[in-house]
Amino acid sequence: MAKVRKRILPSGKQVWLADYRDGAGNRRSKQFELKKEADAFLVSARGEVAKGVHVADSASTTVATAAKAWIKRAESEGLERSTIASYQQHIDIHIVPRIGATKLSKMTVPSVHEFADDLGQSLSRVMVKKVLGSLSSIFKEALRTGKAAQNPVAAVKIKMSKRDAARAEMPTKAELRAILNATPEKSKPLIWTAAFTGLRASELRGLIWDDVDLDGRLLHVRRRADPYNVIGKPKSEAGTRDVPMSPSVVTILTEWKKVCPKGDLGLVFPNGAGNVESHANLLNRVFWPIQIAAGVSTNTGKLDDDGNPVMDAKYSLHALRHAAAALWIEQNATPKRIQMLMGHSSIQMTYDTYGYLFDAREDDQAAIAAIEERLLAS
Structure with missing residues (x-):
């Protein structure tokens, strides 16, 4: 029977013990300095035991x-x-x-x-x-x-103010145009696909030719490459999706398929041996040099051996994903459509990331063609 009783310690100090039995019938007790604390604990413990959720301190883990x-x-x-x-x-x-x-x-x-x-x-x-x-x-x-x-x-809830939610970093349309124009032919398949489809870098690295429908102008996102270059499924169910391709991306990938390095995985953007390309290489050897060549860079304040300023690229590869989303939104794609195209797990994630850009609309193929025409028009 559960009860609270007084106890005198060898030191002469008076304490109160809350005695009870746990869900398994084992006798438990807990010591308190005040009787009201022992009473309150006993009421709580008995309720937890009745619900089958009680864990005694002695049985608890760190x-x-x-x-x-x-x-x-x-x-x-x-x-x-x-x-x-x-x-x-x-x-x-x-x-x-x-x-x-x-x-x-x-x-x-x-x-x-x-x-x-x-x-x-x-x-x-x-x-x-x-x-x-x-x-x-x-x-x-x-x-x-x-x-x-x-x-x-x-x-416990952590309130997030609008000041905490920094806007996604992405190139301006002028910067994006400069990046695309500065992209060498060998890198066009990757950069243009990233800029006009919004695929994550991991999805680009894991994309295989079997998931590229050139006739239907669709990319079927079904896998991704993790930071350890292991191919697996998208991180969430929403990551599995179909994304439309612009006319130029279809043309570029059609030609790229003829010369793309071959490998057992059938990757669209492999390394020279046909295996998964590392994310670091895509940045260090491809995207960052392109930005610097395009003038989309910042001065580090340092000089190289020849006395020229050392420049740093402004954006990560993920910035192209945000840029693609912004272009879609400019064409009045609905928030729900953006959620699907980006592979967001919730509409809230879409609003949190791109809420300030929204208006509304849908027609995918016409929209992507219009986006390309407007962006690349001289």
Whole structure:
């Protein structure tokens, strides 16, 4: 029978013990300085036992141990190495150093708020939100295995102001035109496809010829290459989609297919040996030199051996994806259509990224042809 009783410690100090039985019938007790604290705990514990969710402090695990279990679960479910590596960074750099030794049963909504406030001293709100997302997933896994009775992170919300949501970096139309005009013939297939279809770099690196419908003027996005050059499915169900090609992209890819390096994977944009090209090479050997040649660059303030200023490219390859979306929106594609074309998992993601650009409309093939004609018109 659950009850609160007084106890005198050997030191002579008076404490209060909350005695009860857990869901398995095992006797448990917890010590408090005040009777009202013991009473409150007992009410809560009895309710949790009745619901089958109670975990005694002595049976609870630490955040660090629970984090290991979560990562092990993620690995068993086949999550991509890059995703797991990101989670592990959250754990190693932000979670374990601060609260790793704390038992899950000791974590409360106020303590999670305190943890988030501590993170906010050195991290952006966006990053704090990501770390809390990982902590929440740790609790979800602990709940699944009976190591936690609740997920206090679920009640903690990080407010994102419009100032926190930086607009996607992308070249202006003049810069994009300069980039396309400065692109050498050997790089045109990649750069023009990126600029007019909005595929992610990982999707471009994993694109195979079997998924290129030149007659139907469609790219079937069915796979991607991860940072370790491993081909796999898109990261989300929404990533599997069909994207229209502009007339010039169809022409360029038709000619490229004749001379594209051959490999067992049948990749559209492989390295010279026909294998998956690394993302770093696409930047260092292709896109960054093109930008500098196009004058789309910034002065580093340094000089080379000949006394000339050293220039840096302004944009990542992902900027072409944003530019493609902006061009689609300019042609009045609807938010829902942009969500599909970009492979966003939710319409909210589309609004968060491109909300300031929107108006409305649909006809894909006519729109992409008009986009190309307007952009490249001299």
